[in-house]
Amino acid sequence: xxxxxxxxxxxxxxxxxxxxxxxxxxxxxxxxxxxxxxxxxxxxxxxxxxxxxxxxxxxxxxxxxxxxxxxxxxxxxxxxxxxxxxxxxxxxxxxxxxxxxxxxxxxxxxxxxxxxxxxxxxxxxxxxxxxxxxxxxxxxxxxxxxxxxxxxxxxxxxxxxxxxxxxxxxxxxxxxxxxxxxxxxxxxxxxxxxxxxxxxxxxxxxxxxxxxxxxxxxxxxxxxxxxxxxxxxxxxxxxxxxxxxxxxxxxxxxxxxxxxxxxxxxxxxxxxxxxxxxxxxxxxxxxxxxxxxxxxxxxxxxxxxxxxxxxxxxxxxxxxxxxxxxxxxxxxxxxxxxxxxxxxxxxxxxxxxxxxxxxxxxxxxxxxxxxxxxxxxxxxxxxxxxxxxxxxxxxxxxxxxxxxxxxxxxxxxxxxxxxxxxxx
Amino acid sequence: xxxxxxxxxxxxxxxxxxxxxxxxxxxxxxxxxxxxxxxxxxxxxxxxxxxxxxxxxxxxxxxxxxxxxxxxxxxxxxxxxxxxxxxxxxxxxxxxxxxxxxxxxxxxxxxxxxxxxxxxxxxxxxxxxxxxxxxxxxxxxxxxxxxxxxxxxxxxxxxxxxxxxxxxxxxxxxxxxxxxxxxxxxxxxxxxxxxxxxxxxxxxxxxxxxxxxxxxxxxxxxxxxxxxxxxxxxxxxxxxxxxxxxxxxxxxxxxxxxxxxxxxxxxxxxxxxxxxxxxxxxxxxxxxxxxxxxxxxxxxxxxxxxxxxxxxxxxxxxxxxxxxxxxxxxxxxxxxxxxxxxxxxxxxxxxxxxxxxxxxxxxxxxxxxxxxxxxxxxxxxxxxxxxxxxxxxxxxxxxxxxxxxxxxxxxxxxxxxxxxxxxxxxxxxxxxxxxxxxxxxx
Numbered sequence: 001x002x003x004x005x006x007x008x009x010x011x012x013x014x015x016x017x018x019x020x021x022x023x024x025x026x027x028x029x030x031x032x033x034x035x036x037x038x039x040x041x042x043x044x045x046x047x048x049x050x051x052x053x054x055x056x057x058x059x060x061x062x063x064x065x066x067x068x069x070x071x072x073x074x075x076x077x078x079x080x081x082x083x084x085x086x087x088x089x090x091x092x093x094x095x096x097x098x099x100x101x102x103x104x105x106x107x108x109x110x111x112x113x114x115x116x117x118x119x120x121x122x123x124x125x126x127x128x129x130x131x132x133x134x135x136x137x138x139x140x141x142x143x144x145x146x147x148x149x150x151x152x153x154x155x156x157x158x159x160x161x162x163x164x165x166x167x168x169x170x171x172x173x174x175x176x177x178x179x180x181x182x183x184x185x186x187x188x189x190x191x192x193x194x195x196x197x198x199x200x201x202x203x204x205x206x207x208x209x210x211x212x213x214x215x216x217x218x219x220x221x222x223x224x225x226x227x228x229x230x231x232x233x234x235x236x237x238x239x240x241x242x243x244x245x246x247x248x249x250x251x252x253x254x255x256x257x258x259x260x261x262x263x264x265x266x267x268x269x270x271x272x273x274x275x276x277x278x279x280x281x282x283x284x285x286x287x288x289x290x291x292x293x294x295x296x297x298x299x300x301x302x303x304x305x306x307x308x309x310x311x312x313x314x315x316x317x318x319x320x321x322x323x324x325x326x327x328x329x330x331x332x333x334x335x336x337x338x339x340x341x342x343x344x345x346x347x348x349x350x351x352x353x354x355x356x357x358x359x360x361x362x363x364x365x366x367x368x369x370x371x372x373x374x375x376x377x378x379x380x381x382x383x384x385x386x387x388x389x390x391x392x393x394x395x396x397x398x399x400x401x402x403x404x405x406x407x408x409x410x411x412x413x414x415x416x417x418x419x420x421x422x423x424x
Numbered sequence: 425x426x427x428x429x430x431x432x433x434x435x436x437x438x439x440x441x442x443x444x445x446x447x448x449x450x451x452x453x454x455x456x457x458x459x460x461x462x463x464x465x466x467x468x469x470x471x472x473x474x475x476x477x478x479x480x481x482x483x484x485x486x487x488x489x490x491x492x493x494x495x496x497x498x499x500x501x502x503x504x505x506x507x508x509x510x511x512x513x514x515x516x517x518x519x520x521x522x523x524x525x526x527x528x529x530x531x532x533x534x535x536x537x538x539x540x541x542x543x544x545x546x547x548x549x550x551x552x553x554x555x556x557x558x559x560x561x562x563x564x565x566x567x568x569x570x571x572x573x574x575x576x577x578x579x580x581x582x583x584x585x586x587x588x589x590x591x592x593x594x595x596x597x598x599x600x601x602x603x604x605x606x607x608x609x610x611x612x613x614x615x616x617x618x619x620x621x622x623x624x625x626x627x628x629x630x631x632x633x634x635x636x637x638x639x640x641x642x643x644x645x646x647x648x649x650x651x652x653x654x655x656x657x658x659x660x661x662x663x664x665x666x667x668x669x670x671x672x673x674x675x676x677x678x679x680x681x682x683x684x685x686x687x688x689x690x691x692x693x694x695x696x697x698x699x700x701x702x703x704x705x706x707x708x709x710x711x712x713x714x715x716x717x718x719x720x721x722x723x724x725x726x727x728x729x730x731x732x733x734x735x736x737x738x739x740x741x742x743x744x745x746x747x748x749x750x751x752x753x754x755x756x757x758x759x760x761x762x763x764x765x766x767x768x769x770x771x772x773x774x775x776x777x778x779x780x781x782x783x784x785x786x787x788x789x790x791x792x793x794x795x796x797x798x799x800x801x802x803x804x805x806x807x808x809x810x811x812x813x814x815x816x817x818x819x820x821x822x823x824x825x826x827x828x829x830x831x832x833x834x835x836x837x838x839x840x841x842x843x844x845x846x847x848x849x850x851x852x853x854x855x856x857x858x859x860x861x862x863x864x865x866x
Contacts, residue, residue: 005456031786072714079704085777101779128714130720132713134742135740138673248563279502293554316562348503349502362454365453
């Protein structure tokens with residue numbers, strides 16, 4: 001039977017400072033900590049050939065000192081106050097995140113505002129972070145089979161759009177990014193009017209808002225950044241590649257060009273993803289792993305993005321398996337999703353799991369802030385968090401089939417196969 | 425250090441007549457519940473030649489009961505928005521369900537069915553074993569997996585902690601249905617179990633459901649498997665280099681056995697580890713990443729387990745910098761060992777651990793996991809409530825003593841996975857260097 005879970009309210013207070021910085025406050029006094037997300041609307045999609053990876057390298061530079069808190073101070077001060085920081089870059093955005101004891105709020109805002117106001121990009125720091133990022137690339141891509149395959153798939157699936165470029169950057173571009181590029185990047189994209197700040201946890205909204213105005217209010221607004229370029233044309237046929245690499249077993253990655261996260265097809269595709277791949281009773285796991293034993297592991301990824309993104313499948317196989325068998329079986333499953341309706345039980349199971357996940361996503365203030373940030377970045381408004389469950393509830397099996405028909409088509413497909421070679 | 429009280433949900437704890445420990449924790453923030461059946465049995469009970477048995481047993485538990493097929497079981501849990509996970513470590517095996525709390529009774533009955541009456545279907549055993557073998561094979565492609573496994577062997581030798589819980593291609597291929605059934609009968613039972621339920625529950629009703637589901641559970645051991653004391657590290661003072669010509673980066677591990685005092689006696693060592701490599705401003709991060717740009721990530725970790733603890737440093741760097749990186753790490757260990765943390769470093773480490781501790785008590789799953797650790801390690805009953813004040817009470821002298829005792833009491837074991845032809849000779853000064861190919865090693 002369909003679940004009807006009580007969903008905790010978000011209780012978001014919104015504000016926009018005069019300089020354009022958008023603020024979302026999510027007070028929750030149950031635990032004496034705060035969680036802050038600062039999202040800049042810049043990522044790999046804003047880059048150009050020659051400096052691919054600058055958004056990510058810049059994310060590293062953002063920890064390297066500003067006018068008030070110099071090199072190394074950001075993390076030292078934060079940790080001394082009982083806090084920790086993290087950051088990540090995607091194709092669409094760059095996110096800075098801190099968790100800290102609530103007493104530290106004023107200082108954390110001072111730290112964040114200092115670097116937004118007056119970041120210093122020293123030549124020494126840039127050279128050092130360049131080497132650190134090269135090590136990161138070696139770790140995540142060059143010496144990692146799934147990293148190699150993923151990069152190959154993206155490059156093949158996108159001919160034009162920067163979603164085909166690696167977020168960590170290309171080695172020669174990481175080596176070539178100049179200090180002037182970084183300064184220009186900071187000036188263009190790290191403006192208060194290009195950012196949204198989410199603060200969740202133990203504070204009272206009026207005093208937090210006063211503290212935010214004090215910290216960020218004097219940072220000048222800047223001209224809006226130029227829009228990103230690169231419209232991916234509709235694909236006209238399947239694209240394939242083989243990767244030969246030392247490995248024990250073959251792997252198959254299959255992706256289909258999907259819609260943007262904000263598309264009306266998104267809720268149906270989410271239901272499809274859950275029915276096909278989330279949980280042990282999902283179709284792909286049942287049929288490919290347990291019943292036909294064609295794969296050892298299967299997974300499906302459909303991540304919302306601002307522009308059309310990929311619906312991807314990954315198949316791990318046994319060492320002696322013929323990758324063509326698993327690939328054909330996967331294609332057949334996708335075709336069936338486009339031909340036949342999901343059963344009522346499958347629809348219900350997918351929706352129930354989406355609902356339970358949605359509630360779990362709201363169990364803590366920090367998780368609620370993270371959800372608001374993700375929804376606002378990709379769908380344009382944090383209020384989508386409130387609406388999404390109703391959208392899932394309304395999805396019909398016919399809509400799921402229609403979404404599968406529209407996107408899981410051979411001509412939108414990219415296939416990358418790992419052909420194992422012996423380790424030497 | 426601010427020790428503003430945290431509001432912990434009440435823990436209702438008792439034992440059933442059959443010895444099963446039960447903890448019910450009402451925590452009604454969201455209409456969900458987390459249940460965790462923790463059993464004091466893991467890969468340290470694997471018989472010789474059947475390494476991987478506990479792990480395979482854990483995987484096979486969910487592949488069908490006497491009453492329902494694996495598929496019917498998965499559907500019964502997932503149809504109502506729940507999920508089941510089963511895993512095991514060296515000293516434990518855990519079954520976890522997260523689900524909407526309205527279905528508590530049904531889920532408890534399913535959990536009991538999984539642990540009490542598995543079917544051990546022959547064809548499920550064959551296919552589960554085949555998947556396990558395929559995963560062991562693929563794990564060899566992951567330099568981090570290989571280096572971690574090799575370090576465990578160098579630090580713990582033939583002790584159970586020296587073996588990988590997933591077993592080897594040869595040992596897993598030997599496992600039969602009778603092995604799995606015997607492991608279940610001999611090592612899994614109520615007297616070595618703790619059932620923790622955290623979430624939107626009513627205590628009296630949940631207690632009745634627990635009795636219905638588990639009251640009749642019998643069998644299993646009276647106590648967990650006896651584990652002998654660890655031998656000295658066979659890899660101490662030696663370098664093991666696993667050669668892969670295709671790699672452009674070395675995965676590096678440095679480790680040793682660390683004798684930790686029990687309970688809060690371990691807290692000074694935890695703080696020392698935080699200063700060495702437990703945070704983003706640790707000495708290792710500052711020395712290797714911030715000052716020298718040698719690596720993306722470096723950290724140290726106290727692997728605190730029931731029968732012993734190892735202390736490990738993990739990092740990676742471009743092949744040509746391997747020797748330099750290892751020397752940077754060894755220098756940092758020596759300096760901290762000799763003088764202990766500075767007052768300011770210790771204060772910051774305390775603040776970081778204390779300040780974020782409440783965050784680990786927010787989710788049902790993390791509360792269940794913390795309570796499970798307290799039980800598994802036999803920690804004092806007020807461990808969670810008083811953890812922050814105990815951390816705050818550690819003095820600089822305590823920390824200095826802990827640094828002297830815990831940090832590499834003998835020369836550490838060093839393991840590298842990378843391209844030896846380019847760099848192994850850089851390590852000659854560190855001790856005897858043995859280079860082995862991946863194919864011979866894993």
